Amino acid sequence: MSKNKAKTGVLLVNLGTPDSTATGDVRKYLREFLMDWRVIDFPFIPRWMLVNLIIAPFRAPKSAKEYRKLWTERGSPLLFHTEDLRDKLVKKLDPEKYVVEMAMRYQTPSIENGLKNLNKANVKKIIVLPLFPQYASATNGSVADKVMEIAKEWQIVPSISFVNNFVEHPLFLQAWAEVGKEMMDKAEYDMFLFSYHGLPERQIRKGSVEGYCQLSDKCCGNYTKKNQFCYRGQCFHTTRLLVEKMQLPADKVMTCFQSRLGNDPWIKPYTEDVIKELAAKGIKKVLVFSPAFVADCLETIVEVGEEYKEKFEELGGEEWELVPSLNSNDTWVDCVADLVESNT
Numbered sequence: 001m002s003k004n005k006a007k008t009g010v011l012l013v014n015l016g017t018p019d020s021t022a023t024g025d026v027r028k029y030l031r032e033f034l035m036d037w038r039v040i041d042f043p044f045i046p047r048w049m050l051v052n053l054i055i056a057p058f059r060a061p062k063s064a065k066e067y068r069k070l071w072t073e074r075g076s077p078l079l080f081h082t083e084d085l086r087d088k089l090v091k092k093l094d095p096e097k098y099v100v101e102m103a104m105r106y107q108t109p110s111i112e113n114g115l116k117n118l119n120k121a122n123v124k125k126i127i128v129l130p131l132f133p134q135y136a137s138a139t140n141g142s143v144a145d146k147v148m149e150i151a152k153e154w155q156i157v158p159s160i161s162f163v164n165n166f167v168e169h170p171l172f173l174q175a176w177a178e179v180g181k182e183m184m185d186k187a188e189y190d191m192f193l194f195s196y197h198g199l200p201e202r203q204i205r206k207g208s209v210e211g212y213c214q215l216s217d218k219c220c221g222n223y224t225k226k227n228q229f230c231y232r233g234q235c236f237h238t239t240r241l242l243v244e245k246m247q248l249p250a251d252k253v254m255t256c257f258q259s260r261l262g263n264d265p266w267i268k269p270y271t272e273d274v275i276k277e278l279a280a281k282g283i284k285k286v287l288v289f290s291p292a293f294v295a296d297c298l299e300t301i302v303e304v305g306e307e308y309k310e311k312f313e314e315l316g317g318e319e320w321e322l323v324p325s326l327n328s329n330d331t332w333v334d335c336v337a338d339l340v341e342s343n344t
Helices: 023-034 044-070 079-090 111-120 137-152 172-184 203-206 229-248 273-278 300-312 329-343
Strands: 009-017 098-106 125-130 159-162 191-197 253-258 285-291 319-322
Touching: 009 023, 009 111, 009 137, 009 329, 023 044, 023 098, 044 300, 079 098, 079 229, 079 329, 098 111, 098 137, 098 273, 098 285, 111 137, 125 137, 125 329, 137 159, 137 203, 172 191, 172 229, 172 285, 172 329, 191 229, 191 300, 203 229, 229 253, 273 300, 285 300, 300 319
Parallel strands: 009 098, 009 125, 125 159, 191 253, 191 285, 285 319
Antiparallel strands: none
């Protein structure tokens, strides 16, 4: 390839993490994250009051303690797993054709800095890959918002494309099958739980196409052009695909949603309620997947791996094991490379 021929830029974007476990840094992260109108979809003034006067001041100290449980010598797992993914991707892609950057939607490294580096490289095109398997306005939509907010100030704007979801990509499914098999080879389980990050029901309804959304199996039981970007529908579709891929018994599988915030109804069933239901039925051994995350983080390591485990055991459960996220699994790296190359 000619040295003068322009390359394609790749921007990997994950959610974000505080710069440290200090309460001030956690508060700063929460404020940026929760002030995003796509995350808390209230008008600016009530959102500002809610975040800055209630959530950030009172939640930050508690969240800082939670972050200390997962912090390592390398820092935040979400950050260093994404760095590892980037580094492996750089080795996988042709360096004569691609320039790879990574960013966090909130805090550092910033999307602004990643785009700045790609702009300096005079790339002919930018492929933005939000590392969220299922599309949601609060994740993928927010990344697109931020990218275009920055790029609109450029004198020259190259072609920019976004990968909106990848739940059906065969290598994504294969990667989860691989990490799941490692766990299933070690023990037998009574139930396989697929726990996804939750969203307020109102956000799902806002994206409903032609009134299709009913927040039930009636609409989420099938994956069609009308619910292809419905987050709840995509989650149930992900479960069905992974169950088929791993040949799990359908009667031993449940899909649920975690990480509620506030008093408004969020998509159901809630993971906390499912835990109680399983314990009441005498289920003793549970293997949990979290396929809304591709890198281990607070929501997987602490919330699912520790807090839910403790609740399950308090109710009489014996084993609650979390399948690690894809992190920098080689098949997952191949998947990301294919997503990039197929969108070039």
